Amino acid sequence: MIIYANPTFYVFLSTLAAFVLLLLTVFSVPMVSTFYFMHSSQANGVSFGMWGWCLDEGDVCSPLQLGFTWQPEIDNPITKAFVFYPISAIFTFLTMVSMMPVLCVRTERSDKVFRIFAWISFAFSSLAFLFMIGIWGVAKSRFEKRGFSATYGNLPWMSLSATLLLLAVSVSPYFLAPPPKKSSRRSRPRQYDAEARPRPKALA
DSSP states (O other), X not given: OOGGGOHHHHHHHHHHHHHHHHHHHHTOTTTOTTOOSEEESGGGOEEEOSSOEEESSTTOBOOOOSSOOBTTTBOHHHHGGGGHHHHHHHHHHHHHHHHHHHHHSOOHHHXXXXXXXXHHHHHHXXXXXXXXXXXXXXXXXXXXXXXXXXXXXXXXXXXXXXXHXXXXXXXXXXXXXXXXXXXXXXXXXXXXXXXXXXXXXXXX
């Protein structure tokens, strides 16, 4: 069978797309300046990512750390919830690995393992997205109350896309044809009825 005709191939592509989006979220500001959650006009421009912040002027960035502060808008303890992003990326990668048997030879066991990893990936991605919206929603309000502008970057949309893709991946087994079941019937030796056997004719 051609792989493009296999519906699970497109489920694999969706999982791969979600993994790439989560991976880009992990490698955001201050590692990669292109990807950030929020940009504010405070301090002549500052961008916020998963591991800290970077100023628009002077190439000044915070140290890489899980949990950072930009007082009074962003508190340190709550930003530690971004740890759900690398966790969801890891489980999404494991979901891709678990799909290899599903792509080749589907069985009930391979489908079960795939479903478990898919739902775990979706759960962690959803938690990351909810915490992210809460953190930056509050930060945006605080920036604007102090007279600064604040706009969302590309990462919130990438996070939402990854979560929706993982939701589609998680529910996909319910729409695919069930895997073929192994036959439990074993070949049994042919039994002959002794009475049904032809008897030798008596000699005259």
